[in-house]
Structures are given as structure tokens and as C-alpha cells.
Amino acid sequence: MYNVRDSDPDDILGYLQSNTASSTDKVSYREAFCSRKYRKTLLILISITVCMSINGMYVIGSYGSVIYEKIYEADPTYTSVLTQSVIAILDPVSQLFCIPLIPRVGRRTLILFSALMVGLINVSIGIFDVTDVNLGAFIMFMALVFFTSIAQEPVYSLYILETSNNSIYGIVFFLGNGITILLGAVTPGIVKSLGPAMIFFFLGGLKLAIGVFQYLFLKETFHLSDKEKKSLYLTE
Numbered sequence: 376m377y378n379v380r381d382s383d384p385d386d387i388l389g390y391l392q393s394n395t396a397s398s399t400d401k402v403s404y405r406e407a408f409c410s411r412k413y414r415k416t417l418l419i420l421i422s423i424t425v426c427m428s429i430n431g432m433y434v435i436g437s438y439g440s441v442i443y444e445k446i447y448e449a450d451p452t453y454t455s456v457l458t459q460s461v462i463a464i465l466d467p468v469s470q471l472f473c474i475p476l477i478p479r480v481g482r483r484t485l486i487l488f489s490a491l492m493v494g495l496i497n498v499s500i501g502i503f504d505v506t507d508v509n510l511g512a513f514i515m516f517m518a519l520v521f522f523t524s525i526a527q528e529p530v531y532s533l534y535i536l537e538t539s540n541n542s543i544y545g546i547v548f549f550l551g552n553g554i555t556i557l558l559g560a561v562t563p564g565i566v567k568s569l570g571p572a573m574i575f576f577f578l579g580g581l582k583l584a585i586g587v588f589q590y591l592f593l594k595e596t597f598h599l600s601d602k603e604k605k606s607l608y609l610t611e
Contacts, residue, residue, distance in 0.1 A: 407542035416608040417543055419592060420535050422585050424547040426490055427531040428554035429578045430523050431497045435462075435516065438562050442571045446504045446512050453509045462520050469524035476525060481597040482534050489527035490586030493519065497579030501572040537596050537604040 407413050435442060439462075443455035477485070496519045503511035535547060565574050596604045 402540045402542045404542045404545065407540065408546060412610050413540075413543060413608075415592075415610055416538060417546065419589075419608055420539055420543060420547045421550060422588055423486070423531050423535055424551045425554060426486075426582060426585050426589075427528065428551050428558070429581055430493050430527060431500070431519055431575065431578050432523050432528075433555055433558055434562055434574055434578070435519070437559060438566065441563070441566060442574075445566060445571050446500075447509050448507075450509050453513050458513060458516055461517060465517055465520050466524055469521045470529070472525040473529045477530060477533070481595045482530055482537075483593050483595040483597075485526045485530045486534060486593060487586060487590055489522055489530070490582055490589060492522045493527060494579045494582035494586060496522065497575045497582060499579075501575035501579065504570065504572040504575070534596065537601075538607055540605065 402413065407417065439459055440455045443453075443458050447453045447455070496515050500512055500515045500519070503509070503515060535544065539547065562574060594607050596607065599607070
């Protein structure tokens with residue numbers, strides 16, 4: 376970390392010029408999408424965007440009442456209202472844990488940990504739905520909210536901002552919105568015809584598969600300068 380107190384303005388300016396990456400942000404969409412130089416960056420950030428979009432939170436956030444009723448059926452102990460009420464409290468409280476966590480733990484560590492946990496949680500929800508274990512499904516819904524809040528959504532967004540230029544960020548942002556729209560279009564039909572378990576099996580399985588890809592190719596950005604982060608995946 377650069378010690379500003381011990382330097383004059385010229386030293387500070389020189390440090391910023393040598394460690395920031397303003398030149399890497401000046402890339403056209405065509406170059407970002409087609410150039411071999413940015414291909415690895417684009418693939419890595421697409422994997423992160425897909426993981427962020429398929430974590431299951433959009434599904435339960437948009438179609439939770441239908442999904443909960445399908446899973447719990449006529450069980451009076453667990454209801455859609457109870458589940459949504461607990462989630463409404465747990466979600467903002469969980470996000471408080473990420474404030475001290477992110478500065479102390481590497482991005483790669485949190486991303487891989489969340490891919491494993493969220494993938495397994497989605498698969499577990501599917502299993503508990505099939506086996507009619509409502510308590511297990513309820514606990515897994517709470518676990519899904521907790522782990523996405525502390526180890527996924529903030530870290531994924533941070534990693535994308537750290538390693539992308541403006542054009543690549545625009546591409547992955549557009550992709551994320553497209554996946555959300557697609558999930559919104561297919562989820563009601565799948566839940567109605569095949570049941571909620573199929574949605575969670577698919578999301579969990581895909582999440583774990585992408586996690587393997589990230590384990591092999593994802594690099595750490597913790598303690599790197601802005602210039603090093605932006606150049607992390609560039610191919611000359």
C-alpha cells in the first residue's frame with residue numbers, strides 16, 4: 376500500500392500514473408468481443424456473471440410463493456409467508472458479514488467457496504423437495520440467502536469491476552440481464568410441469584460445473600494494483 380503521508384504531490388502523481396490502468400479502459404465493444412487479447416478476460420467474467428445469475432436467488436425472489444407452496448404442500452409448519460419473512464430479515468443482516476470479510480479474504484477464495492456452497496445448497500433443495508423433507512428445504516433456503524449475501528453477490532461484482540474494462544463490463548452486464556430474462560421466462564413452466572426440484576438441480580449442477588472451470592483458471596486480485604488487475608488475463 377502506498378504511503379501518501381510521506382510523499383509530495385509529484386510522487387503521488389507518478390505512483391498513480393504507473394499503477395492505474397486508464398489506457399486499458401479505452402477499448403471498443405468489437406475489440407473486447409473479438410480480440411484474442413481480451414478473450415480470456417471475457418471468458419472468466421462471463422463465467423462469473425453466469426454464476427451470479429444462476430445462484431437461485433432470482434428464482435426464489437420472483438417465484439418464491441409458488442415454489443414454497445409446491446415444496447411445502449399442505450404442511451402447516453412451513454409456509455410461504457414464514458419463509459419470505461425470515462428471508463426479508465436474514466438477507467440484509469447477512470450482508471453485514473461481508474463488510475469485514477472481503478478485505479481479509481482473497482477474492483478467488485470467496486468466489487470458489489461460494490460456487491461450491493451455493494451449488495450444493497441448490498442441489499440439496501432439490502433433494503429435500505423430492506424426499507419431502509420440508510425442514511431441510513427451509514434450512515437450505517436460509518443457507519442460500521446467507522451464503523449469496525456474504526460470499527457471492529458483493530465479491531462477484533467487485534471482481535468484475537476490478538478486472539474488466541468498460542466494454543467488457545457492458546458485455547457481461549448485458550449477458551447477466553439476458554440470463555435473468557431467460558430464467559424468468561422458463562421458471563414458471565418448469566415449476567408447473569416438472570416441479571421446483573428440477574430448477575434447483577439444474578442451477579446447482581451448472582453452478583458446480585462452472586466452479587470447476589473457475590478453480591482451474593481464476594486468478595487472485597487481492598493486493599494487486601489497479602493496473603495489474605486490469606492486465607491479469609490479457610494475452611499479448
